[in-house]
Amino acid sequence: MSPLVLALLAGAAVGLALGALGGGGSVLAVPALVYLLDFTPAAATTAALIIVALTSSTALYAHARAGDVRWKAGALVAAAGLLPAAAAGAAASRLPQPLLTAAFAVVAASAAVTMLRPGRAAADAAAAGGAAAAGGAAAAGGAAAAGGAGPARAVGAGAGLGALTGLLGVGGGFLAVPALVTVVGLGMRAAVGTSLLVISANAVASLATRGATTAGIDWAVVGPFTAAAILGAWDGRRLAAKADGTLLRRAFAVALLAVAAFMLADALT
Incomplete structure (x- = not known):
């Protein structure tokens, strides 16, 4: 099968997962680039950052139009992650390839376990329902987090998310959304939209320090991969509206554990 066809199929799968699950799909991009398209781990994480940045920015626009982005809270978390993302991005190209692969495997497994955790779906649904019922309560929650101990916790969460994005090329939506809910106090719908702002900013900051690896990117592969991911995300949204969300999440988590x-x-052999 040609690299172009593989890139289109892999991109569609990543986008479908992102659209259907609202996060976690980008974790598939790196293994797809490494094992299907023969990228090195360092080049794959750089390419994944490009895919994540473009796909997240496109989704951010859609969520912003729907009023689901809390710009003030998102800017605080994103700003805290910029320097860690840039520093981790610069360090990634200097790390041994097996170490990078092993670290990515651990993060992918963590994402899968998070998705399989009992009660997650119920908690998400309750949070989303609360946001819809309260109307402006999500914005108020974000404003409340700007005082007291809120900013320190938000900065810490943002720094950790930035480092993760910069080092491994993943969006970190599976961590960003819970962080925005529990630390910043956003409702689920607002957290999903705002996480896209954080992810996009971190990805761009990391790319700015990856000059050595961006120079060798195969755009004939990354371009179609990204386009397919963006289109697949729209199909994923439609799938999520028709299928059982819990079943989708569990199936994806099992596949992610296998990867x-x-x-x-x-990495160990």
């Missing part, structure tokens, strides 16, 4: 196990075994 993580394969990557870890590959």
Whole structure:
């Protein structure tokens, strides 16, 4: 199968997962680039950052139009992650390839476990319902987090998310959304929209320090991959409206665990 066809299929799968689940799909981009398209781990994380930045920015526009982005809270978390993302991005190209692969496998497994955690779907639904019922309560929650101990916790969460994005090329939506809910106090719908702002900013900051690896990017592969991911995300949204969300999340989590196990075994052998 040609690289172009593989890139289109892999991109569609990543976009479908992102659209259907609202996060976690970008974790598939790196293993797809490494094992299907013969990228090195360092080049794959750089390419994944490009895919994440463009796909997240496109989705951010849609969420902003719907009024689901809390710009003040998102800017605080995003600003805290810019320097860690840039520093981690610069360090990634200097790390041993097996270490980078193993670290990615651990993060992928963590994402899968988070999705499989009992009660997650119920908690998400309750948070989303609360946001819809309260109307402006999500914005008030974000404003409340700007006082007291809120900013310190938000800055800490933002720094951690930035480092993760910069080092491994993942959006970190599976961590960003819970952080925005529990630390910043946003409702689920606002957290999903605002997380896209954080992810986009971190990805761009990391790319700015990856000059050595961006120079060798195969745009004939990354371009179609990204386009397919963006289009696949729209199909994923339609799928999410028709299918059982819990079943989708569990199926994706099991597949992600298998990918993580394969990557870890590959790094250790």
